[in-house]
Amino acid sequence: TDLIAEGRVAGRRVFIxxxxxxxxxxxxxxxxxxxxxxxxPCIQQALDAGAAVMVTSHLxxxxxxxFKPEDSLAPVAERLAELLxxxxxxxxxxxxxxxxxxxxxxxxxxxxxxxxxxxxxxxLARKMAALCDIFVHDAFGTAHRAEGSTYGIAQYAPVACAxxxxxxxxxxxxxxxxxxxxxxxxxxxxxxxxxxxxxLKSLASKVDQLIVGGGIANTFLLAAGHPIGKSLAEPDLxxxxxxxxxxxxxxxxxxxxxxxxxxxxxxxALARANKVAxxxxxxxxxxxxxxxxxxxxxAGIIARAGTVVWNGPVGVFEYDQFSGGTRxxxxxxxxxxxxxxxxxxxxxxxxxxxxxxxxIGYISTGGGAFLEVLEGKTLPAFEILEKxxxx
Ligand code: 3PG
Numbered sequence: 001t002d003l004i005a006e007g008r009v010a011g012r013r014v015f016i017x018x019x020x021x022x023x024x025x026x027x028x029x030x031x032x033x034x035x036x037x038x039x040x041p042c043i044q045q046a047l048d049a050g051a052a053v054m055v056t057s058h059l060x061x062x063x064x065x066x067f068k069p070e071d072s073l074a075p076v077a078e079r080l081a082e083l084l085x086x087x088x089x090x091x092x093x094x095x096x097x098x099x100x101x102x103x104x105x106x107x108x109x110x111x112x113x114x115x116x117x118x119x120x121x122x123x124l125a126r127k128m129a130a131l132c133d134i135f136v137h138d139a140f141g142t143a144h145r146a147e148g149s150t151y152g153i154a155q156y157a158p159v160a161c162a163x164x165x166x167x168x169x170x171x172x173x174x175x176x177x178x179x180x181x182x183x184x185x186x187x188x189x190x191x192x193x194x195x196x197x198x199x200l201k202s203l204a205s206k207v208d209q210l211i212v213g214g215g216i217a218n219t220f221l222l223a224a225g226h227p228i229g230k231s232l233a234e235p236d237l238x239x240x241x242x243x244x245x246x247x248x249x250x251x252x253x254x255x256x257x258x259x260x261x262x263x264x265x266x267x268x269a270l271a272r273a274n275k276v277a278x279x280x281x282x283x284x285x286x287x288x289x290x291x292x293x294x295x296x297x298x299a300g301i302i303a304r305a306g307t308v309v310w311n312g313p314v315g316v317f318e319y320d321q322f323s324g325g326t327r328x329x330x331x332x333x334x335x336x337x338x339x340x341x342x343x344x345x346x347x348x349x350x351x352x353x354x355x356x357x358x359x360i361g362y363i364s365t366g367g368g369a370f371l372e373v374l375e376g377k378t379l380p381a382f383e384i385l386e387k388x389x390x391x
Pocket of ligand 1: 141369
């Protein structure tokens with residue numbers, strides 16, 4: 001970004017790796033374009049500075065070398081052209097050469113269609129590096145992957161640097177975790193403890209309060225000796241849940257276990273919801289949300305927070321009868337004066353559903369990448385760019 005700001009890209013060939021991996025419906029229409037909008041500033045800055053701009057991204061997880069129409073970035077090119085207010089031609093075959101003039105931008109077709117992209121083959125990386133004078137990594141959503149267009153090209157391009165989105169994302173997460181206004185509250189929810197175990201453990205050593213929700217809370221309910229009926233849970237991780245509870249209690253904070261829950265006898269849009277006390281869950285019950293007393297208690301914790309990190313809805317918020325917990329917490333975060341940071345696909349969907357985008361301090365474009373930073377990992381994107389910066 002400094003290179004762009006310093007005007008050192010005029011007339012240069014700039015290769016931007018963005019994350020334009022956006023959800024689409026069956027007809028191929030983009031249903032959510034946050035990542036495209038977040039990628040515009042970097043592209044616009046490079047264009048304004050007079051660079052010849054190439055942009056690429058992956059879309060989904062296609063089979064290398066096997067083009068299928070649904071793998072195409074064509075809808076993304078269209079949306080990008082609207083946002084930039086200029087044509088964005090899509091280049092189908094580009095590894096061996098790209099024609100683009102200074103002040104113009106082209107979109108290079110789904111980079112995961114290239115053989116060697118996923119495995120980061122040196123041959124492909126060197127070819128991509130040869131396309132440009134400057135490589136700009138601006139794909140925070142893909143910063144946890146070491147692929148040809150994210151890592152390999154950064155090794156071999158004449159110059160490699162971070163784009164403004166990549167920089168803003170890591171700054172926001174560092175602001176939330178490294179020097180947080182306290183109390184620092186983390187909400188980690190979602191279906192399984194197993195997929196978030198290391199994040200829970202890492203956060204339990206940093207945060208002042210840890211709130212768990214969704215299927216994760218069911219395993220914590222088991223650990224606290226409550227019945228959970230036929231709810232989703234991972235009994236073999238009860239000991240890990242107990243260890244996390246112990247870590248937090250050493251820090252002087254209890255992990256709040258739901259006192260009431262919303263149950264149904266089936267997982268469906270038409271299921272009838274019942275609010276029950278946590279110790280009154282029946283063998284035939286499925287826990288699909290936290291109850292109103294629990295939600296009010298958690299909202300109180302959020303109201304007193306200095307910083308809130310939010311990943312994961314606490315219930316099946318897609319169905320209205322099980323959305324009360326997530327809605328209450330979303331409102332609490334929106335109304336709180338705390339600096340808040342949120343990330344993950346489901347969390348972004350909840351934020352959009354409740355229309356609180358403007359009330360969140362920072363919304364990350366990362367799913368897996370956001371989680372890995374929360375876990376305390378150094379992502380490959382930052383590792384290679386730091387290595388290049390060190391010379
Ligand atoms: C994401 O959607 O999390 C990123 O675009 C990374 O996609 P991937 O999990 O297919 O690498």
